Amino acid sequence: MTIHATDRIMTSDRSPEYAYRAGGGDRWRLTWLPQSLSRAQALAGMRLDELLSDPDVVHDAVTVDRIAEHAATVGIRYEQAVIVLWRRMENRSRRRPRAHDGPDAAEGVAGYGPAPRSLHLLG
Incomplete structure (x- = not known):
């Protein structure tokens, strides 16, 4: 599990979710x-997402405590994070074309919407 952070964006090698700088x-x-x-809360949110994205550790008592701590830092309950992240994952899986959907199905992959302005600056 690795979070890559710059002064404009944070990404994860475990999750497609990310954090980005919004304004000044x-x-x-x-x-x-x-x-x-x-920034500290965003980093805690990224750590929370990474821990919840790892099925091998979510049942470990120490990890559950860390999940709760990160959620508290962000200002939400960890149960809320589980629901929100699960819904986003479910929505992404519905938008992905399956191999047997044919050549026109690939158009749906672009349905993720525009990248935040800060990502365009990274070029």
Whole structure:
């Protein structure tokens, strides 16, 4: 599990969710939460997402405590994070074409919407 962070974006090698700097100052957004966060909160949200994305550790008591701590730092209950992230995963899986859907199905992959402005700046 690795989180790659710059002064503009945080990504994970385990999850498609990411955090990006939103405007000036210390304002960040997670792709899976609507509210603005500090950099520390965004990093906690990324860690929370990574832990919830690893089925091998979610039943470990120490990991569950870490999940709850990261959720508290973000300002949500961990149960809320589980639901939101599961819904996003479910929506992504519905948009992906299956191999037997034919050549026109690939058009649906682009349905993720435009990247945040900050990603366009990374070029």
